[in-house]
Each structure stands twice: as C-alpha cells, then as structure tokens.
Amino acid sequence: MDNKIIVKNSKLIELPKIEDGIxxxxxxxxxxxxxxxxxxxxxxxxxxxxxxxxxxKHAHKKLEQVLFCINGLCEIGLDDGxxxxxxxxxxxxxGVYLGVExxxxxxxxxxxxxxxxxxxxxxxxxxxxxxxxxxIKYIKRG
Ligand code: T46
Numbered sequence: 001m002d003n004k005i006i007v008k009n010s011k012l013i014e015l016p017k018i019e020d021g022i023x024x025x026x027x028x029x030x031x032x033x034x035x036x037x038x039x040x041x042x043x044x045x046x047x048x049x050x051x052x053x054x055x056x057k058h059a060h061k062k063l064e065q066v067l068f069c070i071n072g073l074c075e076i077g078l079d080d081g082x083x084x085x086x087x088x089x090x091x092x093x094x095g096v097y098l099g100v101e102x103x104x105x106x107x108x109x110x111x112x113x114x115x116x117x118x119x120x121x122x123x124x125x126x127x128x129x130x131x132x133x134x135x136i137k138y139i140k141r142g
Pocket of ligand 1: 043045055057
C-alpha cells in the first residue's frame with residue numbers, strides 16, 4: 001500500500017532511530033521538533049483481540065495527534081471530506097499526524113498491535129465529532 005498522504009491536515013512523521021546493533025534501538029519524539037505541537041497527553045490502545053475491530057470513526061475540532069504503531073501493525077483510514085485513503089502503520093518510528101477536522105478510523109489490527117498516541121490536549125468529549133454527516137456540515141460551515 002502506498003503511504004503517500006493525500007488528505008488535508010495530515011502527514012507522515014519519521015522519528016530518528018538511534019541503533020545499537022543487537023542491543024536495540026531508541027526512537028525519540030520531542031515537542032515542536034519531531035512532533036508539531038506540545039504533547040499534553042499520551043495514551044495507547046492494545047489488547048486488540050477482535051480482528052474485526054474498527055475504532056475511531058470521528059474527527060476532532062481542535063485536537064492534534066500523532067499515532068505510532070509501536071508493535072504489530074494496523075491501518076488508519078483518513079477522510080478530509082473530499083479525499084479518502086488508507087495507510088498502514090507498521091514501523092515503530094513512522095507515525096501519522098492527524099490534524100484538525102480529519103475523519104479517521106483505525107482497523108485491521110494485528111493481535112499484538114500497540115497504538116501509541118501523542119495528543120495536543122487532555123481528553124475533552126466536546127472536541128469530538130462522532131457523526132459523519134455532522135462532520136461534513138462542520139467542515140463546510142464557512
Ligand atoms: C482518537 C483515536 C486515535 C478517555 O476517557 N480518555 C482518553 O484520553 C481517551 C483517548 C478515551 N477515553 C474514553 C472515552 C471512551 O469512553 O475511552 C473510551 C474509548 O474512547 P474512543 O471510543 O474515543 O476510542 P477510539 O479508539 O475510537 O479513539 C481514540 C481517541 O479517543 C481519539 O481521540 O483520535 O483514538
């Protein structure tokens with residue numbers, strides 16, 4: 001699958017890899033350096049035992065996030081209201097930036113998937129748009 005991003009308000013983010021041969025690798029994410037915002041919250045999604053799980057299915061009004069699949073793999077669906085695409089996250093140092101007003105889904109999780117999310121704000125349910133028709137109205141509000 002081609003991971004070239006075509007939707008608005010999104011891009012791939014590649015973290016540096018500090019490799020120590022067979023002793024392992026470090027990847028690092030710093031505010032305003034590798035990550036284009038100040039990180040206020042970190043959460044991670046795991047125990048994805050249901051192969052049919054489809055998570056996300058919402059957009060955010062103000063929240064910015066970067067998603068990394070730090071173990072296993074999954075797919076991220078992106079939809080800016082005009083363009084749609086799916087990308088595969090499968091490298092611990094390659095993440096996807098989710099800017100504002102971007103409908104997103106996460107699915108096709110491997111059982112060992114751990115999805116790490118760096119977020120620009122604390123959890124606020126009021127920032128979510130969980131209905132697709134509302135999302136389209138919201139982005140066309142002018
Ligand atoms: C997103 C994608 C990538 C909290 O109470 N605090 C939190 O920080 C989070 C992230 C979730 N929750 C609660 C809210 C729900 O009752 O956990 C429950 C599951 O959340 P949700 O259905 O929104 O989970 P996902 O995987 O669909 O979406 C999550 C984030 O919520 C969302 O912001 O962009 O991951």
